[in-house]
Amino acid sequence: MSNLFRPCAIFAVFLSVCLVCIALPVRRAAAVTDGPESASSLPDAVLDDVTVRPKGTVPLSAFSADPGPLRLRDEAGEQNFFIPLARTAVLRDVILTLRYTNSVSLLPDRSVLAVRLNEATLAQIRLDPAQPAGEARIRLPAEMWRGGFNKLTLAVIQHYADSCEDSVAPELWTEVDLSQSHLSYDLGPLARPVALSDLGALFSPGLGGQRQVTVLTPAGPGADGLRQRALPYVAQALALRRQYAPLEVLHRDWTAAGLPADVPGAVQVLVGLPQDLAAVLPPQALPVVDGPQATLTDTGGGHSRLIVTGRTEEEVIAAARGLTLMNDALTPDSQVTFPRRDGGGGSLPLDGRISMEGGKSYRFQALGFRTATVRGKGAYQISVPLPMAPDYYTYENAKVVLKLDFSYGAGLGAGSILNFRINDRQIHGHAMDNKNGASFQDYLITFPVNLLKPGANALLIDINSQPPVSGGECVGSRGRHLMVQVSDSSVITLPEAGKAAMLPDLARFAASGYPYVGGDGRGAGTVYLGSADLIGPALTLTGRMAQAARGPVDGLQVVVGLPAPLSGQALVLATTAQLQREDFGPWAVSLSKVKAWPYRALQDLRTATTGPELSLGGLGGLLGGTAAKPALPDEEWMQQKSSLGDKAALTAFRNPAGQGDDLLTVVAAETPAVLAARVNDLIGPGLWGQLQGDLAVWGKGGQDLLTLQVSEHYQVGRDNPLLLLRLILSANPWYWMAGAAGVSGLFTLLLWQMIRRRRQNFMGKS
Amino acid sequence: MTVQTRLSAAEASLPDASSPDLSDGQKPAAPSALSRVWSWLGWGLALPGLAGVVLVPMDWSGQMMAMIAVIAALWVLRTLPNDEPGSPLRLLVLLLTAIVSLRYIAWRGLFTLNSSTLISTALAVILYLAEVYSVVISLLGALVNSTPLRRPSLMLADLPPETALPTVDVLIPTYNEPAEMLEVTLRAALQIQYPADLLRVYLLDDGGTDAKIAQVDPENAAAAQARRTTLQALCHRLGARYLTRAENSHAKAGNINSALAHTDGDLIVILDADHVPTGDFLNRTVPWMVKRPDVFLVQTPHFMINPDPIDRNLLQSFRRMPSENDMFYQTIQKGLDFWDSSFFCGSAAVLRRAPLMAIGGLAGQTITEDAETAITLHGQGLKSVYLDRPMVAGLNPETFTAFVIQRMRWAQGMTQILLLKRPFMAPGLSWFQRVGYMSSLLFWLFPFARMIFIFSPLAYLIGGFDVYNASTMQILAYTVPHVLAGYIMSDMLFGRTRWPLISEIYELMQSIFSLNALIKVVANPRHPSFVVTPKGDTMAEEFISPLAKPFYGLFVLVGIGFIFGGWRLWDDPVTRDMTMVVLVWNTLNFLTLTAALGALVERRQRRASPRMPAQQTGTVLTGAGVSCDIDDLSAGGARLLIDPSAPQIPRKGDLIRLAAPAPQAGRTVMLSCEVCSVFPLRRRLALGVRFVPATEAEANDAVVLAFGDSARWQFFLDRRVRPIAFTTALSMIFGLIWQPVLLHARMLRAAIRLPSCLQTRQGSTHE
Known part of the structure; x- marks a missing residue:
């Protein structure tokens, strides 16, 4: 049986990949996109509905790049929607509700709106000019759905005359209201045991995929290494399987009393050593560990458990790392061991992360x-x-x-x-x-x-x-x-x-994870947390960075605690109370208890603050006058003691405690819970794609987004000094002006001396 | 304030020979060794620094910020007093503008020549070379003119009493000029204030040579014989000496060299046939020869008493606007003089015989023998002096055809010198003399650049070749500052003597014809021959210049460019920004061409001897005598303004006598006049009078009164030499460009009705 299953599974995966590849580049203009680059076309809230609830409703507009109504013109017109479905999802029922309006010029007997699923016609709706507006409910049989992308086609055949008709006459139109038309679905549990080959499907970006996952580690300082190094890999591995869709990662510790009972999400991930797992898992659920290992098992009720373990802490980390590289389609078992090669610490292969390089x-x-x-x-x-x-x-x-x-x-x-x-x-x-x-x-x-x-x-x-x-009009084609x-x-x-960039730049960060993700896939920096309860948001953010980088980021660590000073390339998640004013650059936004805002930002944030005590901050008052020139004049900076309310803020600036070109990025909110919620909002494509400047402040659900550039740009680069110089001068033309002034002054002096000497010579001869 | 008082005031402000700064023979202390080390160190730092400032790349955003700051700084700096030649402020402005332009050229060369096709790349490179040429000319001009030298006034009286004055031969070469014109020049030359025994005036007639008289065509031979006879009689009557030669070899240079063999004056004064000297010409020039034995040339300006055809036909502001050659004689020659490279301009100059004879007389390898001779003598370590005082009044060519002939000769001759004499590597010249000469010579290649600037936008608009590979923002960041810097530089150097946009018209009008001439001379540098510039023409009717056809062609072509541009705007949204920019460029070309059309309508000109404005008083001697103001004046007549209530107002046809002071001669002259017209003018009564001299002395006095006073010319120049704002120049051009269209339409309509109205004229061209 297993001999038959394996080639079948491989063939199924191959077929899916082919379908995806074919569907990806060729699609009708208004069809839903199927690649990470088009993720912004899918509203975050809709994906929530699609992927979490066993029952739900999704408007058709969620699968369309165009927000407006769909207008089908001409004698024959059609529109395709590509609807992703997790291969692990079991559809019980799907009903399509269409709300449409047709032209009153149509001939009722010859004009129909057809609904097709994967090229099979499921319904024909008569377009009756006597009833130009209508609503239709069509059952899309569950058995016709397949894992991956499903093609839903709305096609019209419409006529206004029995003969000699202009096929592109303006009377020939039917309009479908995509926001009011929707898919209602009912999902059931998977009837078969899950295998690691289902991991990608479990976290599919389509219907039935998991948007949320809980990662559990043993309590106590003994697991700090796992939390620090293994969890980022796990988060990235799962987020990358979500492709472009967001994944919220929750983190809990288990104790000797057992696993937490109220773990949300259909999939929980246990990361720990065998002895730690033995404390909370029944013996039959314990895997036999002979190296870095990952195991995916059913826990009943449609829930699954992924165990990442190894004989030593290093092996657990290696197992987590292995997950980021594992090809699900080639892993049909429920358990996999990653034998460690000598040295084991080589960099991750690029894994499809192709970035075009100059001159090639x-x-x-x-x-x-x-x-x-x-x-x-x-x-x-x-x-x-x-x-x-x-x-x-x-x-x-x-x-x-x-x-x-x-x-x-x-x-x-x-x-x-x-x-x-x-x-x-x-x-x-x-x-x-x-x-x-x-x-x-x-x-x-x-x-x-x-x-x-x-x-x-x-x-x-x-x-x-x-x-x-x-x-003529009667002989159409x-x-x-x-x-x-x-x-x-x-x-x-x-x-x-060359390789050079201007920082801070949240847009670049959102597009690629830069500078925490290098062009070679190596992590460059550390994620620092104000407290352990921020591990979940940190992992969520780490996963999103891997998605942005289109591959796993090797070596990224999550460290609980804020060292003083925060040196190096650092990304900090903390509450405002955990941050110190000194952590922030002299001319950067401060998110500590005493906040420093650019005045412009303050105007938008005032309603969110509680009892602000405003004072106009001057340059000397803020910092003792050491630092570089501010992007904003000092009178445009305000200091205040206030809270962020239910908002969160993300700001990036040159690390004042770092060396050279280190960047410090801070994500802060008032409480860990608010921070977790706002990070969850942040990773949605609606908000993530709008990041720019070096300061972003947003509220619940990504509302009231404010982005600004408030601190000085600086330039980083390598390989080509001339290009770096170009970038530096482009951002700081004052340097050039100073040089030009100096050279002009020197030249003027020399020429003036030469001319004066010559003039004296003339006078003497005269 | 009278002319004399103003002039005195002006002269008083100049340093003079008695100034402590000008003590004879005091050589300034040579720079110490330490000073030299510092200087070399400074240059060692400054040159790489300049290269860095020019070459370091920036994105357009940074470049734009930098350029906004630099242009703002220039704008402020140019408002500060910077007229002092060689002042640090002036040098700083020139340097900053140079940096802006060099950055532009570096950016163009490094980043904008990567066009998509081979033809486009070739056209882009051609355009780039034209821009490089323009920038090189600007920078050479900036260096040359950074410190214009104004020589102090030096008179014969300033020389020690025992000084022995040199003998002077005044040579007036002529070919086909009328005897009336020559008579005025001869009389003026004979009236020059200089010891009579030391001054000889020669008329060198190349129109009456033996060869001319012996030519096969009997009519021409008779004319040549008649000319010789007439001129011999004229010289005899006036006291001048007539010289001619056997053959007309080597044109003007040959004529003068032939005369040099028959004369022996220590100094040679060369005057063109229409160049009338003032009385003080030798008084102000000879002292420089006496005091400075190493000086081989004292050159003075050519002061033109009539507008050139472009001025007369289009600008019509001869009395209000600096004329075309004011820039050269009032600014460039002074700049060249500072660098020991002011050169001989063929007339209105004093040359020392000895060095001239040592090199075999005037050089004749090129058709601009004057500059060629100067280079040769400069190369021998001799010096030149340029005196910025108009003391010779001449005539501009009257017709556009004659103007083009003259300019083609200059362009060809200067290019010949560039190719044959190669001043950039000629032995004996200092580096600054090379720079000076290269600046003067390279300028004449402008037709190449000007035509490329005309055709490049058309290559894009009509041909679709991307000759300028830059975005709109880059153009704003690089090109616009370069243009502004060029304007600021030009305004600082030449603002008083060349108004904005005027050069464009002049250069465009010459380019079409000079380009062909230049190509010929580049192909064969020894081919061109001397062509005499026709002068003294009169035109009874307005007519369209026979040279107008190429302009019509260009005009149509540029117009077609607009049609294609409009089509590209509509058809190709991807290149819309660039098309807009090129259309602006094409519009500037179109405006210049439209203005050029105006200069092609030859306006009527009745007087061969133009009248110049005068501001002096006189007395009309009719009974009790009526005081009058002399409003304008020429050797042939004058316009007098008298009080309408004066007793015994002369009537038309009356013979009167005019008494007027001649300051330069130090006496009052009395002239017999016939009243030709009487009419009211500016609440006065104007009398148009014609001089009818009863004696030779009276005829001499008429010339003395009309041409004898250099202060009058200086006053006239000072009045019109002034800067104007760019916007004023722009509005002036806009005001002018509509006239040509109407004029051409009217004349073409008339031509269709009466073909004979469309007269064509050819300039006199003689080998």
């Missing part, structure tokens, strides 16, 4: 893109991922060269075009005006490199295929013959570049 060429294939073909008339979009290193920096005039291989078939009509965009900036257009079709090899497009930002980018190819209009293909043999070439 990449085939689209190497970037994860597969040849995409679109057929039929209408608007389509092809997305090519262009991942950039977080510290990619080059001259602003440098050009990226695209050599595209694409073709289009014969019979395209007027209005058929290709538009090429980089992150929504139009860079090129091409009219597909050869009626016999055309094929292009190395079609050259150049665009400024500064259109690419750190982290994820996308080349968006908008395709509009239209059939030719010929022979349905355009089924139309075809456009973009090949994965296309090549992108980046200009030579």
Whole structure:
């Protein structure tokens, strides 16, 4: 049986991957996106509903990039929605409720709205001009759903005349209100035992995936090493399986009395040594430990338990690290051991974390893109991922060269075009005006490199295929013959570049985890916590950073306690009471009891403070006058003793106690509970994608987000001193001005002396 | 305040020979060794520092911040007093502007030449080279003109009493100029205040050579014979000496060299046929030759008493605006003089015979023998002196055709010198003389750059070649500051003598024709031949210059550029920003071209001898005598303003006598005049009178009165040489550019109705 199961499982995984790959680049313009780069299109609140509750309702707008209503035009129009479903999810029932409005010009007998699931037509709704607005409920049979992405199609066939009809007449339209149309689902428990191959499915970003997980460690200082080093790996491993969707990580300690009873979430993760586990698990549940090991078991009632253990603390850490790399599809067992290689501490492989480097060429294939073909008339979009290193920096005039291989078939009509965009900036257009079709090899497009930002980018190819209009309105073409293909043999070439970046920059942090995540995947820094009850939020944040970095971050540690001073590259989570004024830079926002705010920020925060005692802070009063020039004039800074209320704040600045280019990032709230809730809000794509500047303050549910740049920028870089110099001067043109003034002064003096001497010479001769 | 008083005041403010600073023979102390070490150390720091400041890269945002600060600083600095030549403030402004421009050029060269196709790259490089040329010219100009030298006034009376004055030969070469013109020049030359036994005036006639008289065409031969006879008689009558030669070889230089063999004066004064000297010409120039034996040349300005055709046809502000050559004679030559590289301009100069003879007379390898000769003599360690006082009044070419002929000759000649004499490596020249000459010579290559600046936007708009690879923000951060810095630099150096935007019109109008001439001379540097500039023409009717066709072509082409630009704006949203920028560029070209069209309508000019404004008094001797103001004056007549209530007002046709003081001559002259017109003017009564001299002495007095006083020319120059704001210049240009369109439309309409109205004229071209 096992002989049969293994190839079947591999084939199923392979099939899923293929489907995902095919679905990922080719999708209709309004379809839900399926890659991490498009995560921002999925509202966080909706994912909550999708993934946590066994029963729930999701509006269709959750799967659409366009927030407005869906308008289906012309004689035949359709829209696809790609709905992810965890492979471990057991659907009992799914009902689609559609609210629509159709044109009153339609012929009722010839106009229908069809609903298809994975290409099977499940319903046809008659579009009746006598009842132009309607609501329909369609059951989408559970057995037709499959793990991974499911394609839900809304298609209209609509006519206003029996013959001689203009297929693109304006009367031909039907509108679906996506915010009022929804999917109602009912999930049941998995009927079979889970295996480690289900781990990815358990934390799938789709329906049935877990948005929350509780990590448990033994109580006491003996487990500090595990908490410090193993838990970040665990959090990252699970968050990476969530792909682009957020994962809230909770942390609890167990005691000799047993595991906590009120652990939320369907999956709990136990991290500890065998002897610690033995204290809380029945003997039959204890794995036989022969090295770094991970075990996934059912605990009944649809709950699962992941045990990460090893014979020593180092082996437990190695097991956690192994989880970040493990290929679920190739691990069909419930238990896996990671034999340690000699040395064992080598850096993690990049694991698909491709970041394009300067001066190199990449085939689209190497970037994860597969040849995409679109057929039929209408608007389509092809997305090519262009991942950039977080510290990619080059001259602003440098050009990226695209050599595209694409073709289009014969019979395209007027209005058929290709538009090429980089992150929504139009860079090129091409009219597909050869009626016999055309094929292009190395079609050259150049665009400024500064259109690419750190982290994820996308080349968006908008395709509009239209059939030719010929022979009058009665001889229309349905355009089924139309075809456009973009090949994965296309090549992108980046200009030579160095590694340099301007900090602090929360946008760069959100896009890549930089600087806590280096371009090589190594962690560069430590997460410090004000108290142990902040381990959960810290792990949540760590997981989000791994998602941003598109791979595990090796070596990131979570340390409980705030050393004084907070040296090095540090990320701090603490309550305001745990922070000291001295921890903050002289010209940075202070989140300690005595807060320092830029005046602008204060205006937005005033309502959240309790009993503020405002005083205008001066430069000398704040710091004793040591430091660098402020970004804001001193009179624009306020000191106050106040709370943050239910808000949290995230600020980054050059670490005053650090050396060189170290960055200190602080996330603070009034209480650990509020901090945990706000971090949970923060990792949602709605908020995470809006981070910018060096100060962010937000409230419950991500409301009232305020972002500002308040402290001085500084530059970090390596490899190319000239580029670093360019970056430094660009951010601090005053340096250049000082140099220019000095050189001009010296030159003036020398010239003046020379001229004076010559003039004296003249006078003498005269 | 009278002219004389003003002049006296002006002269009083100048340092003079008796100033303690100018004591003879006192050489300044040489810099000490320590001072030299410090100086070398300073240069050793400053040059790499300058390279760093120019080359260090910045993103556009940082660059923009830096440039805003620098331009703001320049704006403030330029408002501070900086007229003192060589003052630290002036040098600082020039340096900062140079840094801005060099940064621009470095950025263009390093980051903006990566166009998408080979042709685009080639065009981008060509445009870049034109920009490099412009910046090099600006920087050379800045260095040359950083310290314009104003020589102190030195008179014969300042020389020790026992000083033996040199003999002077005044040589007036002529080819085809009319006898009337030559008579005025000869009379003025003979009236120069200098011991009569030491002064000889020669007319060097190349129109009556033996070869001309012996030519095959009997009509031309007879004309040449008649000319010789006439001029011989004229010289005899006036007391001058007539010289001619066997053949017309080597044009003007050959003519003068031929005369040098027949004369023996210690000093040579060369005057063009239309260049009328003032009485004090030798009084102010010879002392420099006497005091400075190492000086081979004393050059003075060419003061033009009529507007050039662009000024007359378009600007019409001869009396209010500095003329085109004011920039050269009032600023550049003074700058060159500081660096020992002011050069001979062919006329209005005193040359020392000995060094001239030592090199075989005037050089004749190029068609600008004057500058070529100066380079040769500078290379022998001799010095030149430039005196900034107008003491020779000449004529500008009257027609645009003649103007172009003149400028093509200059452009070709200077390029010949650049190619044949190679001053950048010529032996004997100091580094600053090389800089000075390179500045003067390279300037004449401007047609290449100007045409590239015209065609580059068209290459983008019409051809779609991306010749300028930069974003809008980069243009704002790099290009705009460079343009502003260029304006500030130009305003500081030439603000008084060249108004903004005027150069663009002049250069554009010459470029079309000079470019072809330059290409020819580059292809064959020894090919060009001397072409005499036609002067003294009169025009009875307005007409469109026969050289207008290329401008029409360019005008249409630039207009087509707008059409393509509009299409690109609509069709290609990706390049919309760049298209907008290029359209602005094309618009500036269009405005300049439109203004140029105005200069192509040749305005009517009736007087061959233009009248210059005068501000002096006189007396009309009719019975009791009526005092009058002389409003304008020429050798042939004057306009007198009298009180309408005066008794015995002359009537048209009356013969009167005019008594007027001639300050330079130190006496009052009496002239017989015929009243040609009487009309009210500015609440006075204007009498248009024509001089009808009864005697030779009276004819001499007319010339003395009209041309004898250099203070009058100086006053005229001082009045019009002044700076104006850029916005004023812009509004002036905007006010002018509409006229050409109307004028051309009117004249073309007239031409269609009556083809003969569309006269064409050709300038006199003679080998």
